[in-house]
Amino acid sequence: MRIGKQQALEYPENANVKGIFLREQSYSDKAYLEMRSQIEEYCPGLNEELEGFAEGFGYQPNQLKFYNDAWLIPGGCSLGAISPPKMSDGKTYVLRNYDLSPDISDMRLCKVDGRYTHTGFSVSTFGRSEGLNEKGLCVVFASCGMPIGKYPGMREPVVTGLQFMVVVRAILETCKNIEEAVYAVKNMPVGTNMNLLLADANGEAALVGTYDGVKYII
Structure with missing residues (x-):
C-alpha cells in the first residue's frame, strides 16, 4: 500500500490527473470483486498497491479505472x-x-x-x-x-x-x-x-x- 501512496504523490492534485486514473462512479461490487480476485490470484500484492494509490487521492479502489482496463471480458454489440x-x-x-x-x-x-x-x-x-x-x-x-x-x-x-x-x-x-x-x-x-x-x-x-x-x- 505504501508504494501506491508514493506513486499518488508523483501526480499533482488536479481534476485532469484524476480523470486519467479514477472515475467518480464506482464499478459494481460484483465486477470489482471478480477483477480483484483474479489480480490477487495471479499478481499478488498489486491490489494493495492499487488501494494505496486510490487512498492517496481520497478515492475507493473500486473507482480505479485500472481494474476495468486490466480484466478483459469478451463481448460485442447485439x-x-x-x-x-x-x-x-x-x-x-x-x-x-x-x-x-x-x-x-x-x-x-x-x-x-x-x-x-x-x-x-x-x-x-x-x-x-x-x-x-x-x-x-x-x-x-x-x-x-x-x-x-x-x-x-x-x-x-x-x-x-x-x-x-x-x-x-x-x-x-x-x-x-x-x-x-x-x-x-x-x-x-x-x-x-x-x-x-x-x-x-x-x-x-x-x-x-x-x-x-x-x-x-x-
Missing part, C-alpha cells in the same frame, strides 16, 4: 427485433445493446431540408450508428468481425466504399421502409463489414450484412 404478431400490443420492437462507452456518441435530432427527419446516435458527429426516422424506419448497427477502419487496431478495408456511419445516415434520411433500405444498400459502395438490422412501420424486418464487398439479405 441486435434483435420482435415482430408485431409476437407482441401483445401488436407493435414492432427493436433491441440493441451498446458495448462501447456512451462518451463517444451522443443522441441527435436531425432535420435536413429535403430529407426525412431522424433521431439517432452520432459517430464522429456527422455519421450515425443507429436511429429512427419520421417514417418509422429503424436502423441499428453492429460490426461484423474486427471493425474496419484507418485507426490503429482496426482491420484495413479490402474493398473501396463507405463506412457504416454514412450508410446508416443515408438510409435514415432517404428511405421510408425495408424495401427502399435494402435497395439502397445493394446499390451503394460499402467498404465496411457490418450487420444492419432494419425494421419499419409496416411490421417488416430484415438483416443486411456486408463482408469484404459481399452483401447478403435475410
Whole structure:
C-alpha cells in the first residue's frame, strides 16, 4: 500500500490527473470483486498497491479505472427485433445493446431540408450508428468481425466504399421502409463489414450484412 501512496504523490492534485486514473462512479461490487480476485490470484500484492494509490487521492479502489482496463471480458454489440404478431400490443420492437462507452456518441435530432427527419446516435458527429426516422424506419448497427477502419487496431478495408456511419445516415434520411433500405444498400459502395438490422412501420424486418464487398439479405 505504501508504494501506491508514493506513486499518488508523483501526480499533482488536479481534476485532469484524476480523470486519467479514477472515475467518480464506482464499478459494481460484483465486477470489482471478480477483477480483484483474479489480480490477487495471479499478481499478488498489486491490489494493495492499487488501494494505496486510490487512498492517496481520497478515492475507493473500486473507482480505479485500472481494474476495468486490466480484466478483459469478451463481448460485442447485439441486435434483435420482435415482430408485431409476437407482441401483445401488436407493435414492432427493436433491441440493441451498446458495448462501447456512451462518451463517444451522443443522441441527435436531425432535420435536413429535403430529407426525412431522424433521431439517432452520432459517430464522429456527422455519421450515425443507429436511429429512427419520421417514417418509422429503424436502423441499428453492429460490426461484423474486427471493425474496419484507418485507426490503429482496426482491420484495413479490402474493398473501396463507405463506412457504416454514412450508410446508416443515408438510409435514415432517404428511405421510408425495408424495401427502399435494402435497395439502397445493394446499390451503394460499402467498404465496411457490418450487420444492419432494419425494421419499419409496416411490421417488416430484415438483416443486411456486408463482408469484404459481399452483401447478403435475410
